[in-house]
Amino acid sequence: MWVALRPQPHVGGLGYWIIPPARGLGLATAAVRLVLPWALNALNLRRLEAWVEPDNVGSQRVLRGAGFQQEGRLRNFITVEDRSSDALVFSVIPPKL
Ligand SMILES: CC(C)(COP(=O)(O)OP(=O)(O)OC[C@H]1O[C@@H](n2cnc3c(N)ncnc32)[C@H](O)[C@@H]1OP(=O)(O)O)[C@@H](O)C(=O)NCCC(=O)NCCS
Numbered sequence: 001m002w003v004a005l006r007p008q009p010h011v012g013g014l015g016y017w018i019i020p021p022a023r024g025l026g027l028a029t030a031a032v033r034l035v036l037p038w039a040l041n042a043l044n045l046r047r048l049e050a051w052v053e054p055d056n057v058g059s060q061r062v063l064r065g066a067g068f069q070q071e072g073r074l075r076n077f078i079t080v081e082d083r084s085s086d087a088l089v090f091s092v093i094p095p096k097l
Pocket residue numbers: 015016017018019022023024025026027028029030050051052053056057058059061062065
């Protein structure tokens with residue numbers, strides 16, 4: 001799991017990968033829930049976002065389960081080996097005080 005700092009100030013991008021034998025055990029959801037407050041507080045982020053391919057249902061469930069909201073869809077945003085795919089955009093922002 002990693003948090004990349006986007007070019008925009010106070011914006012981070014979340015990524016994760018679980019080794020195949022450990023999938024389906026709730027680990028990704030638990031890890032995202034743990035990392036989320038750390039990323040917002042320690043990294044002083046005002047937005048943590050994730051980009052997910054539309055057919056990656058498992059990853060979308062991970063994000064929704066950790067409190068992310070889907071915002072929209074970026075067309076032809078992800079390119080892997082010359083193949084373009086749309087990306088669904090999810091994000092969390094800190095609660096307003
Ligand atoms: C996507 C990935 C991170 C999920 O990790 P995981 O530890 O298996 O996820 P969890 O066990 O926390 O599952 C969370 C939810 O997604 C569901 N889910 C997991 N994999 C799924 C799949 N392949 N298809 C449908 N649902 C799936 C689980 O049933 C669970 O559902 P719930 O919310 O009803 O409980 C893992 O499959 C992975 O590493 N994939 C390859 C890398 C990747 O896609 N990274 C994300 C890029 S955006």
